[in-house]
Amino acid sequence: MAKQASIQLKNLTKEYVTHEGTGTFLAVDHINVDIASGQFVTLLGPSGCGKTTTLRMIAGFEGISDGEILLDGVRINELTPDKRDSSMVFQSYALFPHYDVFDNVGYGLVNKKMDKKTIETKVMNMLDLVGLKGMEHRMPNQLSGGQQQRVALARALVMEPAVLLFDEPLSNLDAKLRVYMRTEIRKIQQRIGITSVYVTHDQSEAMALSDKVIIMNGGHIEQVGSPTEIYQYPATHFVADFIGSANFVPAKVKSVSSQGKKLESKAGPGMEIGTAVVEMFGQEFTSKCIQGELASGDEVEVVIRPEAIELADDGDVKAEVTSSTYMGQMQDYVVQVDGHELVTQTYNPSSKKVYNPGDTVYLRIQRDSLHAIKK
Amino acid sequence: MGKLGTYISNQIKTTRNTFRDPIIATVAVGMVLALFVFVVWPLLMVVKQSFTDLDGNFSLQAYVNIVTMSETYQALVNTLMLAIIVGVLATSVGFLFAYCSSHLAIKGKKLFNLMALLPMVSPPFSVALSIIMLFGSRGLVTYSLLGWSNTNIYGLKGLIFVQTISYFPIAFLLLAGMLQSIDPSIEDAARDLGSSKWRTFSSVTIPLVRPGIANAFLLVFIKSVADFANPMAIGGNFSTLATQVYLQAIGSYDVQGGAAVAVVLLDIAIILFILSKYWIEKKTYITVTGKASRERTMIDDPQIVGLVGGFCFLVTAIVLAIYILIPIASFIKMWGVDYSFTTAHYKYALEVGMDAIKDTTLLSIIATPIAGILGMIIAYLVVRKKFIGRGFINFSSLLSIAVPGTVIGIGYILTFNEPPLQLTGTAAILIAAFVIRALPIGIRAGESSLQQIDPSIEEAAADLGSNASRVFTTVTLPLIKSAFFGGLIYSFIRSMTSISAVIFLVSANYSLLTVLILDQVEDNQFGVASAFSTILILIVYVAIIVIKLMLNRLGSNPQKSQA
Known part of the structure; x- marks a missing residue:
């Protein structure tokens, strides 16, 4: 079992000097994050949201403008990267091109002044773990992308750090390998139980890997939650839009129920979910919402995921099909309702009726998939 | 104020962050100090001296003298005229070579690259010496073959010839790099849109490398202005600023006058350098990606290939002949009079010059690793670290490319002649001069x-x-x-062949090979001069081989093995 450590970011801030050198802007703006021991946490967001800067501050490559980083409750702001008990897997792998696989993986252990025997045992065990046995004398340029990725992972893991950091490690791999490698990473992380912080802009990677996802935008945190929470109960328009695709329909709250249900997940104690009755398309619908967020009379947006809308010859809401695209595993539609455009997806279209542009259809909206957020 | 305030506080923040690492902090501060002491301070001393009269008071007399004293004024005019002519000629020849090597289907192009390296590894007087032996009053061509007597190669025409031959490779290498990195599909597009070969050349190729042409011109111009060895050897009565500095400061013991001339020389060099660095280099369209998109289809039109290629091979042949002449001449009894074989020049050279050979080699061996390591450390700091003083390190280390050697030389005398740092006459000052002169190229490569x-x-x-x-x-x-290792090789060659700065610094304790060669050339002792030059070249080649062997022993280059 690896060492496990918790990480706390308190008011962590990174101020950059603008290009001309006379101004500043906040790349990371007073964020607070708690990462429990052994958790796999993803920093997710579009480029420029501050996720990589945050990770590089944890690793020690970026200076900290304000706030602090605690590792197991101990402030580590002042430690240079070589003194921090964290190891990073780089986006470009950053393998040492002049060392073979063995020396790459053993590099950090030499810094720890371990004897040759120990290093050899540890390196070989690690290569075994990541599936590179027999490749220890290959040079990095003789390896495929996926193999280089494994060396980078092994090199970080062999240090037995308290925290493992990943900077978009899969972005240089092709789509199939990416999916395979992310499963591998998750498996290895689960096996040794190491605390991990993972940066990505790919939401499916974040969903597949994480106990907890932190969605960042413009240096701020938009939402922290389990993959289920951020998808089903997005806190903001940005989150709903960034994770998957979503229709936003304006609505008005008629009433709010007082009882909420508390979610529990590996992310820790989660949010409390309530229900509200909203008026949308001139009809009343029951929608989920974050408990305490809404009051009756509020103008809200209802988030409807495309897969929650079914097209049929009869149903709740009348609509007109404006586009219909065959995608193989599904049929994509765009329909018009009361001047609103909605996107819908019907899976396995070969077994269903397919509508064409101009057709009049009825929408069947899955009631428990609606989620209302403040406008 | 507000803006400046935030700027300063931002800089301090960044510096504090970088200097969290004590090793980086110590090394960076050390580099700033070293560059200040050995580059900036001597130049400031030259400027200060030029404004001081013999009693140590402020005076503009030296500057008045430049304009009123006809010989200095003439030197200024001569220097600029020579530099413009050589700049145009060397850039033109260099461009033809570059175009030939990047665009024409010709065999044997590798010879051009080999030839371009010759001026770098040769003693400073080689070309001048050869030209005198070929075209002088007792020249092989002019006197022995054509039977002309009283031909005078000394002066402007000799200098133009010598400098063009010496400096066109600079323009060639710079322009070849640029021409090669033009994406061939841009030129193909022009052809596809109906341009003739000539219009493609004039409307696409030339405009794309125009900044490079301007830059090549400026580099050659700077080289010509700073050139000390050739005007000394073949200038005759045609004096230039670089020689004037030496003749006034050392020949006439007028250090103040020498300093004033040096300041003018320094101004010209720095203005041109800044122009080249910050104006022209910014205008470049071509970004070198390192990825070759596709092989260029070489032009095989027999007329173009014949004309341009023929010219380039002719020039190459002349250049090779010029350099081969030196070792040959070192075995000839009396050039122009008695062409029989002798080894007497070597006997004499070893007798007179053994100390100089030892000193030059030893000092170069000491200076080489210092320059090589400092170069890499400075490159690392400049490229990878951000801190106050980084700009200073970058600028002052590159400044020493632009500053003519004679200016550095007179600056060192003025600075290190008295406490706090009394170094004149010691080996240290020569080593410092070697290191500072060799540093910039190492830094650039790094x-x-x-x-x-x-x-x-x-x-x-x-x-x-x-x-x-x-x-x-x-x-x-x-x-x-x-x-x-490239930096090491360059530093060693540069140290062994340097003359312009160190000629001010040689003393009874340490004499240098290049200074002895100059003495022999001035005395028309071509055989001995050639023998010394040949010995120097041999030492340089042995050093190159040793350094290459060291590189090989350290394993193959990882970047090369990345196919």
Whole structure:
């Protein structure tokens, strides 16, 4: 079992000097994050949201403008990267091109002044773990992308750090390998139980890997939650839009129920979910919402995921099909309702009726998939 | 005020962050100090001296003299005229070579690259010496073959010839790099849109390298202005600023006058350097990506190939003949009179010059690793670290490319003649001059190879527990190894062949080979001069081989094996 450590970011801030050198802007703006021991946490967001800067501050490559980083409750702001008990897997792998696989993986252990025997045992065990046995004398340029990725992972893991950091490690791999490698990473992380912080802009990677996802935008945190929470109960328009695709329909709250249900997940104690009755398309619908967020009379947006809308010859809401695209595993539609455009997806279209542009259809909206957020 | 305030506080923040690492902080401060003491301070002393009269009071007399004293004024006019003519000629010849090597289907182009290296590895007087032996009053061509008597190669025409031959390779290498990195599909597009070969050349190729042409001109111009050896050897009565500095300061013991001339020379060089560095280099359209998109289809039109290629091979033949003449002449009894074989010149050279040979070699051997390592450290700091003083390091180290050697030489005399740093007459001052003169190229090579290395490789090493010096020695240095050894070779050659700065600094204790060669050339002792030059070339080649062997023993270059 690896060492496990918790990480706390308190008011962590990174101020950059603008290009001309006379101004500043906040790349990371007073964020607070708690990462429990052994958790796999993803920093997710579009480029420029501050996720990589945050990770590089944890690793020690970026200076900290304000706030602090605690590792197991101990402030580590002042430690240079070589003194921090964290190891990073780089986006470009950053393998040492002049060392073979063995020396790459053993590099950090030499810094720890371990004897040759120990290093050899540890390196070989690690290569075994990541599936590179027999490749220890290959040079990095003789390896495929996926193999280089494994060396980078092994090199970080062999240090037995308290925290493992990943900077978009899969972005240089092709789509199939990416999916395979992310499963591998998750498996290895689960096996040794190491605390991990993972940066990505790919939401499916974040969903597949994480106990907890932190969605960042413009240096701020938009939402922290389990993959289920951020998808089903997005806190903001940005989150709903960034994770998957979503229709936003304006609505008005008629009433709010007082009882909420508390979610529990590996992310820790989660949010409390309530229900509200909203008026949308001139009809009343029951929608989920974050408990305490809404009051009756509020103008809200209802988030409807495309897969929650079914097209049929009869149903709740009348609509007109404006586009219909065959995608193989599904049929994509765009329909018009009361001047609103909605996107819908019907899976396995070969077994269903397919509508064409101009057709009049009825929408069947899955009631428990609606989620209302403040406008 | 507000803006300046935030600027300063931002700079301080960044510096404090970088200097969290004590090793980086110590080295950076050390570099700033060293460059200040050995580059900036001497130049300031030259400027100060030029404004001081014999009693130590402020005076503009020296500047008045430049304009009123006809010989100095003439030197200024001569220098600029020579530089413009040589700039145009060398750039034109260099461009033809570059175009030939990048665009024409000709065999044997590798010969051009080999030839372009010759001026770099040769003693400073080689070309002048050969030209005198070929075209002088007792020249092989002019006197022995054509039977002309009283031909005078000394002066402007000799200098134009010698400098053009010496400096066109600079323009060639610079322009060849640029022409090669033009994406061939841009030229193909022009052809596809109906341009003739000529219109493609004039409307696409030339405009794309125009900044490079301007830059090549300026570099040659700077070289010509700074040139000391050739005007001394073949200038005759045609004096230039660089020689004037020496003749006034050392010949006439007028250090103040020499300093004033040196300031003028310094101004010209710095203005041109800044122009080249910050104006022209910014205008470049071509970005060198390192990825060759596609092979260029070479032009095989027999007329173009015949004309341009023929010219280039003719020039190459002349250049090779010029350099081969030196070792040959070292075995000829009396050039122009008695062409029989002798080894007497070597006997004499070894008798008179043994100390100089030993001193020059030893001092160069000491200076070489210092320059090589400092160059890599400075390149690393400039490319990878941000701190106050980084701009200073970058500028002052590159400044020493632009500053003519004679200016550095007179600056060193003025600065290190008295406490706090009394170094004149010691080996230290010669080594310092060698290092400072050799540094810039090492830095440039280091910088460009560092820029090709992903910084996260170094970050990975730090992340895995290496401190700054271990990151540098285990990761950075091995990856820029070839640049490092290239820098070593260059530093050694540069030290062995330097003359313009060190001629001010030689003393009874230490004499240098190049200074002896100059004495022999001035005395028309061509045989002995050739013997010394040949010995110098041999030492340089032995050193190159030794350094290459060291590189090979350290394993093959990882960047090359990355196919």
